[in-house]
Amino acid sequence: MxxxxxxxxxxxxxILVLLVGVLGYFYLKQSxxxxxxxxxxxxxxxETVLREPSGVVHIIAxxxxxxxxxxxxxxxxxxxxxxxxxxxxxAGRLSEIxxxxxxxxxxxxxxxxxxxxxxxxxxSLSPTAKAAIDAYVNGINAYxxxxxxxxxxxxxxxYSPEPWKPAxxxxxxxxxxxELAINRDTELQRYHLLASGLxxxxxxxxxxxxxxxxxxxxxxxxxxEADKKQASALLAMAxxxxxxxxxxxxxxxxxxxxxxxxxxxxxxxxxxxGIPSIWxxxxxxxxxxxVIGATLPGIPWVIIGRNTHIAWGITNLNTDVEDLYVLQExxxxxxxxxxxxxxxxxxxxxKVKGEPPVQMKVRETVYGPVIxxxxxxxxxxxxxxxxxxxxxxxxxxxxxxxxxQAQNWTDFKAAMKYYVASGLNFVYADVKGNIGHFAxxxxxxxxxxxxxxxxxxxxxxxxxxxxxxxEELPQYFNPEQDYLFxxxxxxxxxxxxYPLFLExxxxxxxxxxxxxxxxxxxxxxxxxxxxxxxxxxxxxxYKSFKPVLKNLTPTEVRGQEWRERLLxxxxxxxxxxxxxxxxxxxxLGLSGLSKPETGEEYWYYPRYFLNxxxxxxxxxxxxxxxxxxxxxxxLDQTLARWEIPAWGQLHQAAFTxxxxxxxxxxxxxxxxxxxxxxxxxxxxxxxxxxxxLMDFGPTYRQVIDLADMENSRYIHPMGQSGHLLSSQxxxxxxxxxxxxxxxxxxxxxxxxxxxVLEPIIP
Numbered sequence: 001m002x003x004x005x006x007x008x009x010x011x012x013x014x015i016l017v018l019l020v021g022v023l024g025y026f027y028l029k030q031s032x033x034x035x036x037x038x039x040x041x042x043x044x045x046x047e048t049v050l051r052e053p054s055g056v057v058h059i060i061a062x063x064x065x066x067x068x069x070x071x072x073x074x075x076x077x078x079x080x081x082x083x084x085x086x087x088x089x090x091a092g093r094l095s096e097i098x099x100x101x102x103x104x105x106x107x108x109x110x111x112x113x114x115x116x117x118x119x120x121x122x123x124s125l126s127p128t129a130k131a132a133i134d135a136y137v138n139g140i141n142a143y144x145x146x147x148x149x150x151x152x153x154x155x156x157x158x159y160s161p162e163p164w165k166p167a168x169x170x171x172x173x174x175x176x177x178x179e180l181a182i183n184r185d186t187e188l189q190r191y192h193l194l195a196s197g198l199x200x201x202x203x204x205x206x207x208x209x210x211x212x213x214x215x216x217x218x219x220x221x222x223x224x225e226a227d228k229k230q231a232s233a234l235l236a237m238a239x240x241x242x243x244x245x246x247x248x249x250x251x252x253x254x255x256x257x258x259x260x261x262x263x264x265x266x267x268x269x270x271x272x273x274g275i276p277s278i279w280x281x282x283x284x285x286x287x288x289x290x291v292i293g294a295t296l297p298g299i300p301w302v303i304i305g306r307n308t309h310i311a312w313g314i315t316n317l318n319t320d321v322e323d324l325y326v327l328q329e330x331x332x333x334x335x336x337x338x339x340x341x342x343x344x345x346x347x348x349x350x351k352v353k354g355e356p357p358v359q360m361k362v363r364e365t366v367y368g369p370v371i372x373x374x375x376x377x378x379x380x381x382x383x384x385x386x387x388x389x390x391x392x393x394x395x396x397x398x399x400x401x402x403x404x405q406a407q408n409w410t411d412f413k414a415a416m417k418y419y420v421a422s423g424l425n426f427v428y429a430d431v432k433g434n435i436g437h438f439a440x441x442x443x444x445x446x447x448x449x450x451x452x453x454x455x456x457x458x459x460x461x462x463x464x465x466x467x468x469x470x471e472e473l474p475q476y477f478n479p480e481q482d483y484l485f486x487x488x489x490x491x492x493x494x495x496x497x498y499p500l501f502l503e504x505x506x507x508x509x510x511x512x513x514x515x516x517x518x519x520x521x522x523x524x525x526x527x528x529x530x531x532x533x534x535x536x537x538x539x540x541x542y543k544s545f546k547p548v549l550k551n552l553t554p555t556e557v558r559g560q561e562w563r564e565r566l567l568x569x570x571x572x573x574x575x576x577x578x579x580x581x582x583x584x585x586x587x588l589g590l591s592g593l594s595k596p597e598t599g600e601e602y603w604y605y606p607r608y609f610l611n612x613x614x615x616x617x618x619x620x621x622x623x624x625x626x627x628x629x630x631x632x633x634x635l636d637q638t639l640a641r642w643e644i645p646a647w648g649q650l651h652q653a654a655f656t657x658x659x660x661x662x663x664x665x666x667x668x669x670x671x672x673x674x675x676x677x678x679x680x681x682x683x684x685x686x687x688x689x690x691x692x693l694m695d696f697g698p699t700y701r702q703v704i705d706l707a708d709m710e711n712s713r714y715i716h717p718m719g720q721s722g723h724l725l726s727s728q729x730x731x732x733x734x735x736x737x738x739x740x741x742x743x744x745x746x747x748x749x750x751x752x753x754x755x756v757l758e759p760i761i762p
Contacts, residue, residue: 032150032152033725037754038756039756040756042145042146044066044069044142044757045061045066045070046756046758046759047061047062048757049070049755050749050755051752051753051755052750054281054720054731054742055281055719055720056281056720056749058282058746060285061285062286063286064289066286067289068139068300069138071136071282071284071295072135072136072140072142072164076140076143078297078720078721079276079297079722080148080161081151081152081722082276082297083298086172087172090172090174091109092106092107095355096159096351097159098659100352100354103350105240107374108237108241110348110360110362111360111369111371113362113390115167118171118173121396124395125397126395128401132401134166137165140164141164156659169300172298173396173397177422178422180316180422181322181388183452184324186453187323187324187452187455188231188235189231190203190454192232193206194220195225195231196228202618205608206603206608208608218449218453219449219456220457229377230375230380230383233375247511247679247684247696248269248270248314248315249266249485249486249511249684250315251483251485251486251533252428252483252484252485253265253483254478254482255482257524258524258707260708261707262706263433263435264530264705265311265313265429265703266704267304267312267314267315267700267702268702269315269700270698270699272696273694273717274656275670275671276722277699278716279295280294281293281294281716281720284301284404292744293702301401302404304700304702305702305744306709307407309430310407310429311704311706312426313427314424314425315486316422316424317424317425318423318488320444321387321421321442322386323444323456324371324385324455325367325384325455326382327365327381327382336459343370344364344365345361345363346362346369347359348360348362363382365458366460368386388420391420391442395420396418396420397418399415399417401415401418407430408430408434409434412438413438417470421441421442423439423441423443426438426439429706434477435477435482436477436478438475439474441473443473445465447462447465450462472498474496485516488511489511510539510681511540511682513540515533515682527703531741535739536681537573537681538572538573538682539583541678542571542573542583546571548631549563552632553628553632554633558639558640559632559636559639562639565582566579566582566583574648575646575674576648577646577647580676584651586631586635588602589635593609593620596622604679613627651675651677652694653674653717655670655671655672660724668724671718675697683698684696685697698736700715701716701741713742713744714741715741717733717737718732718733720732
């Protein structure tokens with residue numbers, strides 16, 4: 001009897017909890033989601049915002065000014081907290097909302113001076129670009145003035161968004177350029193290895209370049225133990241900001257290679273996975289303006305996509321636009337051109353939630369900020385950074401103004417003139433059948449003896465000699481083979497007059513080779529073929545290591561059996577493949593070979609391992625075995641660790657939120673899904689070697705059909721909305737996982753919601 005009563009009480013409590021939960025859910029949903037239907041009154045304009053069932057947005061405006069005003073409103077509706085967080089990152093103001101735990105990140109960001117660079121760059125833009133940014137900012141502020149429901153993150157962190165300023169737009173462009181410019185970390189790696197006692201020749205073996213003439217050794221003075229500690233500390237600091245820009249693909253086929261006899265263009269930028277999505281799909285339409293594609297919340301315009309005349313896609317050029325300079329200090333200055341030059345001091349005040357403000361002084365030089373001050377290693381030589389993104393005349397955003405309205409190759413090239421930082425490959429196609437590729441950016445010329453691989457003396461002897469002239473930047477228009485592609489590989493021929501500028505670091509050419517292999521595998525390609533190519537997970541990394549596998553001599557029976565299975569494998573890194581799991585784990589295991597010298601748990605230079613297996617290596621000699629014996633041992637040890645799961649069981653795309661992931665709401669906010677691929681497949685599936693979780697990949701895919709623009713396709717993961725309780729928070733994720741796409745339409749699209757923006761009537 002008592003148990004029956006207790007049971008009823010428990011059932012009653014459960015019902016009460018469920019009822020409170022349901023009521024709380026609907027209350028939160030109503031109080032945090034924006035208005036997307038009906039009429040929204042605000043200070044401004046009368047325009048229409050249409051939303052497809054997928055959340056894709058179409059803005060129909062009467063003028064370009066009104067168009068960007070409305071784009072600011074829509075971005076704020078769907079991604080307000082994301083935009084606010086992004087501008088706080090750029091301004092080094094995370095401690096204001098997250099407390100002292102992120103103070104080091106803010107110090108790093110303030111030292112680099114992204115926000116100061118953003119303010120200076122705004123002044124250099126054309127009146128047209130400024131007008132678009134001003135309209136966009138005014139739209140965000142007009143939306144904030146309506147006192148809209150705020151995303152849940154603002155409530156949890158206890159703050160409200162401030163009004164928007166033009167520099168808030170500019171600073172996110174600076175942060176993206178910072179992520180594109182990745183050479184500083186490899187310079188620090190080499191500097192660290194040098195300070196560890198390794199020779200230049202050994203470092204070149206561990207971090208091999210593209211085949212060719214070895215660069216000269218840099219004229220560095222003796223590197224000390226303190227410099228090693230400083231380099232290590234700076235690399236650890238860099239790890240606080242995971243480099244999101246890892247890889248990207250784009251390619252374009254001319255009409256002779258397509259079933260429609262018109263070009264096809266594909267692009268899939270591989271960036272860090274996260275919540276919300278980096279991109280937001282949008283169609284912008286006004287008189288003489290009709291553009292659709294991927295937009296970046298926090299910045300106006302379409303960044304990747306098409307208009308009615310042309311289509312374009314982008315990848316990281318992987319060029320070296322950063323240099324570290326070792327300063328020789330003298331009293332309160334540093335030696336430069338045989339004179340003592342005083343530091344310019346910039347004072348930064350960082351507000352910290354629940355703590356007193358922190359004041360820091362940043363030293364500026366002729367090169368840029370002294371970035372080593374942020375780690376404060378006594379006895380180490382200061383390191384100053386020169387970066388094209390710090391230049392005050394950065395007109396990069398003007399490139400997108402012109403690109404969105406370009407009608408032909410001439411217009412497209414004119415847009416490229418504005419692009420400054422950091423460096424991008426743009427591929428191009430137009431409705432008349434032309435295709436092209438332009439490597440855009442302000443790219444430094446270095447004097448002989450300066451390879452860009454190591455920090456250089458900051459005495460004025462190794463300053464940049466200017467920039468590659470615009471007309472001499474790599475560019476191709478209607479090439480004889482009638483196709484073009486880029487995959488972060490070296491794109492210049494051997495006789496290019498600036499031979500080192502793209503050779504700063506070796507990017508394995510597996511993706512590039514596989515793309516060309518697929519292009520040449522058939523005479524004609526359809527749009528469906530392009531989709532298939534984007535989803536390809538065949539690993540040329542595996543194929544390059546297959547001869548090594550043939551020569552392995554594992555001692556365990558299981559190792560011998562799996563060697564045969566791997567040799568029979570087709571190299572497709574699919575989610576259901578056990579062979580993929582064994583190969584990936586074995587490959588990671590090889591990285592232990594370099595740990596005694598590098599101190600790194602994992603080493604991402606496959607050419608080093610291939611050379612070691614084929615030619616031998618001093619690291620194997622130190623172990624008193626051949627490199628093939630070492631690789632055989634690794635295979636036995638790998639197989640002894642576990643019962644082999646399918647690759648997708650281990651390798652899951654992990655989408656995490658920058659704040660909610662660290663709260664009890666993580667189980668509601670975060671997502672993990674099984675996927676295939678690895679770092680070197682065309683459908684990239686780069687992962688954290690500690691747990692095999694995929695942390696970067698295709699954050700956007702598009703395939704554009706120049707024969708029928710309305711037959712184009714695009715997709716991005718998660719969803720259009722950044723609101724946790726929105727039905728469009730993650731509704732695109734299953735499509736992205738399966739390799740499905742949304743129609744990229746500017747007409748005849750389904751409309752699920754219609755919102756009329758109208759002026760406030762006094």
